[in-house]
Amino acid sequence: xxxxxxxxxxxxxxxxxxxxxxxxxxxxxxxxxxxxxxxxxxxxxxxxxxxxxxxxxxxxxxxxxxxxxxxxxxxxxxxxxxxxxxxxxxxxxxxxxxxxxxxxxxxxxxxxxxxxxxxxxxxxxxxxxxxxxxxxxxxxxxxxxxx
Amino acid sequence: xxxxxxxxxxxxxxxxxxxxxxxxxxxxxxxxxxxxxxxxxxxxxxxxxxxxxxxxxxxxxxxxxxxxxxxxxxxxxxxxxxxxxxxxxxxxxxxxxxxxxxxxxxxxxxxxxxxxxxxxxxxxxxxxxxxxxxxxxxxxxxxxxxxxxxxxxxxxxxxxxxxxxxxxxxxxxxxxxxxxxxxxxxxxxxxxxxxxx
Numbered sequence: 001x002x003x004x005x006x007x008x009x010x011x012x013x014x015x016x017x018x019x020x021x022x023x024x025x026x027x028x029x030x031x032x033x034x035x036x037x038x039x040x041x042x043x044x045x046x047x048x049x050x051x052x053x054x055x056x057x058x059x060x061x062x063x064x065x066x067x068x069x070x071x072x073x074x075x076x077x078x079x080x081x082x083x084x085x086x087x088x089x090x091x092x093x094x095x096x097x098x099x100x101x102x103x104x105x106x107x108x109x110x111x112x113x114x115x116x117x118x119x120x121x122x123x124x125x126x127x128x129x130x131x132x133x134x135x136x137x138x139x140x141x142x143x144x145x146x147x
Numbered sequence: 148x149x150x151x152x153x154x155x156x157x158x159x160x161x162x163x164x165x166x167x168x169x170x171x172x173x174x175x176x177x178x179x180x181x182x183x184x185x186x187x188x189x190x191x192x193x194x195x196x197x198x199x200x201x202x203x204x205x206x207x208x209x210x211x212x213x214x215x216x217x218x219x220x221x222x223x224x225x226x227x228x229x230x231x232x233x234x235x236x237x238x239x240x241x242x243x244x245x246x247x248x249x250x251x252x253x254x255x256x257x258x259x260x261x262x263x264x265x266x267x268x269x270x271x272x273x274x275x276x277x278x279x280x281x282x283x284x285x286x287x288x289x290x291x292x293x294x295x296x297x298x299x300x301x302x303x304x305x306x307x308x309x310x311x312x313x314x315x316x317x318x319x320x321x322x323x324x325x326x327x328x329x330x331x332x333x334x335x336x337x338x339x340x341x342x343x344x
Contacts, residue, residue, distance in 0.1 A: 048234065051333045053241070059233035076309050077230045123330050124231050124313065 034141025037134055038062045046128035049113055060126040068142060084143045094119045103145070107135040185327075186314065192323035198296055200259070200287035203272050211322045213287065218254045218344040219318040220337050223302050223311050224286075225262030226274040231313050234331055236278035238315070241334030242341070243281050250342045253320075256284040261298065261308050263291050300324065319344050 036042040040061035047054045062068075065079035073081070080086055087101040099116035101109070108114055110128045113121045130138075140146045197209040213219070220242065224232045239256050246254060258275070260266040271286045280286075289297055298304055302312040315337050317326035326340050 048331050048333075050329065050331070052335065055234060056237050056240075059237045064233060065230045074229060076227060078309050079230065124234070126234075 030137050030146050031140040031144070032137075033133070034137035034139070035068075037138055038066075038068055038141055040064075044128055044130070044134070046126040048123060049127045050123060054129075055126060060128070062138075082142050084145075087143055093117070094121070103136065103139045106139050107132075110135065110138070186329045188326050189324060192319065192321075192325045193300070195300065195318055195322045195324060196296060198289060198293045200289050201268065202287045203268065203275060203285050205268060208287070213257065213285075214318045214322045216320050218320060218341050219257050220254070220341055221257045221259060221301055221316045221318060222313070223261050223297070224258045224274075225260050225308060225311075226266050226270045227262065228308075228311075230309075231311075231331065233278075235313055236274075238332065238334050238337065239280070239284055240278055242338045243284060245334055245338035246283070247342060251283060254283060254341045254344075256280075258284070258286040259297060259301070260286065260288045261294060261302070261311055263288050263294070317341060317344065 033042065037044055038061075040058065040063060043057035044060060044062075045054050045057065046060045062082075063074065065074060065077050067073045067077075067081040069083045087106065090098045090100050092098050093115055096115070096117040096119045099105075101116055105116040107130065109116075109121060110130055113125060113127050115121055136146075195210050195214060197211045200208055200210055200213060202208050202213065214221075220239070222235050222239065224235055226232075236258075239258065242256060260271060266288050268288070271288060275284065275286050295306070298306060298311075301314070301316050303314070305312060313331045315328040315332050316324050317328075317337075317340050319325045325344065328336060
């Protein structure tokens, strides 16, 4: 009986170890997914809001227009660099009152094109069909916030 | 009693008939539907000037010559543009697919570079190839000194390459601008207007 229990105990310890490693790197995994979504390594779906069909995913990659964090600038693009400061600082945006993003507001602007103070963003910014996981991953990648 | 019931139906039928006539009359109907200062049908068509353009087949032509005889959808772009140009290209790609076979021989798509300094013929050909341009879709490069004229005609007179207009202009067979889209128009709207001219 003891002979049988011992391997089970080791097996449980092994599972616990794997689980702890997974939890410990969970934030990186999420941010890593965000980085891949941002760069287009993983595809996003979306469209120009005046259109009835989705754009090819290569045409609507975030990195086509936006630089992220301290990464390289996008040549000849006027789109803002997306980082923690831009998203989390209180500041006037698009001529509206001061505002900042949280994850929900970030998801809303990506999905519906409406910013934190209800200003509709430019038509050239696609509206994305994002799952909660994708949105969380992009937020984590750009802000470092995995909560 | 019966007459009274029939009257609205007759009025409705007449209305539908006039609506159909307006639709088949082509551009004037489009103009009436959407015309305003910024986009829609252009009440007094604008003659395109004979601006010299280097076309992707290597020949020096003029905008007038390139547009004469075919309904032409025109957009501004540059090959190094990663922001709106891939979306503009995707729109033209989709327009190609939407055009009915009956219209293909009388329409064309023209992407005009606003970056003559960098857009060499190989660069512009590669750009067309990258977006699977078919035989109806061509590109052309102007001289730098003609950019202001082109921006004035098709680009809301913007001077910044980075914030160039993404409108599509439709030029008729007589080389006149007759319709102007919203920014990043749907392929359906461009194909519909092109097919009706």
